[in-house]
Amino acid sequence: MFHSTCFLEDACLSMSGTALKIEPIAEGLSLKARAYDALKSAIMNMNIYASDAELRLDERDLSARFGISRTPLREALAQLDQEGLVRIVARRGIFIVRRTKAEILDMITVWAALESMAARLATKEASAEELAGLHAHIDAFAGDALAARMGEYSDANIRFHQAIIGLGKCALIVQITDGLFHHVRAIRQRTIFEQDRARRSIVDHMEIVAALEARDTERAERLVREHTLRLRDHVDRYVDLD
Amino acid sequence: MFHSTCFLEDACLSMSGTALKIEPIAEGLSLKARAYDALKSAIMNMNIYASDAELRLDERDLSARFGISRTPLREALAQLDQEGLVRIVARRGIFIVRRTKAEILDMITVWAALESMAARLATKEASAEELAGLHAHIDAFAGDALAARMGEYSDANIRFHQAIIGLGKCALIVQITDGLFHHVRAIRQRTIFEQDRARRSIVDHMEIVAALEARDTERAERLVREHTLRLRDHVDRYVDLD
DNA sequence: TACTGGCGTATGGTATGCCATGTGCCAAGT
């Protein structure tokens, strides 16, 4: 099975000198997948102050606007429904779900649990080179550099946390946190400018890297957990949602 | 909105003396939902030694056997695909996914991370009565009673862990672990009879309850984590999958 | 004015048929 594919790949390798660049040809994405991506990014980027009317979707209207039939669109919506981004109610409508503050707090809690476990695993599974790579995410913002580059810091911040999660080498932890990514990034972006949180964040990160490189499993886990739970407490106290 | 529904409920309450028992009438489940449930339980209960031919599903055949059209069946299959229970390949077929040992280990790891976080939360969120309720899951098996009731123990074991997770009062942790439930239960059932694990499990559980009731957050978290990671190590070493 | 009942419309659910493409069979050629 798959012989023809193998031949094709072999041919490509052996012809590495030519300009021939075989590629997937078709964009490869099904209408369902494209509709899913479009809807997901639209929902994610939606203004949080949208009116109730904007929180409602219509299958026929959307299928017409995407230029596809209802069938693949419905499959995309069903997937978003399962992920909790929308809620489909029979014969009533499809509603974009507003995240409650409690749900945001739960997401941060789960993130704390999983990233701290990943940190624990990283002290055992990650190589010295991999751990050293973590410095790249924080060194650029050390000391005085932070103030000048605050704009970049928020993204570098979340990437640092994702990098730790990756070094845990647990695919399921990566998968679950990826699902929470958009929400957690949004809340980190929103809070990073408050109360000197960025500077304190950097200090925490350096301590975390030190613990990881010292292979201090318990300390690495604890520092990561406390770091993220502090974010949780901050959101709980000072951020106004709903 | 929903006025008629409210009237109905009020009527039911005020007529609480009569034999009239209004109920949902229709089973309420869509064909998609019913197909989903049927397929999920069928896959979960499938013999792990199924032949390759049995690992393949056919939309038309299944829709005929369920007595429904392909559309709701496809939606059910798409959901199972997203959950990772099956893999749908365009114009190739639908294949039941065999879990690799690495995936099982990842699930146990995530369970450990989330249950230990739940235990941490439970020391702060759960009432004394709620924590006392945990005894019900283990007292029946204390001491000599265990040997006589091994058959029941496996289920009581997993229910104990779910109870702790519930007391963390974090809906998302409950939701994620529910998704892992079937797999983790299966592996616990498979290993509980080995190497006196049941008896040691009981001891662990009693210590965990003690730590929770003492509101010792760090200890409760650690005991739960270590308890589940021991299961992970046991599976890693002694259980033969794939 | 307030309530009721029925009917039309909107909307998600379901059934069905066609389409594009991957696979395997089989015959023809070497």
Place this chain on the structure above:
DNA sequence: ACTTGGCACATGGCATACCATACGCCAGTA
């Protein structure tokens, strides 16, 4: 005997039409 080309069939993707029900409008009644 082995390769090759093409055809038939299998199979998931997609389009379309119809169905059942929730909601709202509106006339009719007291």
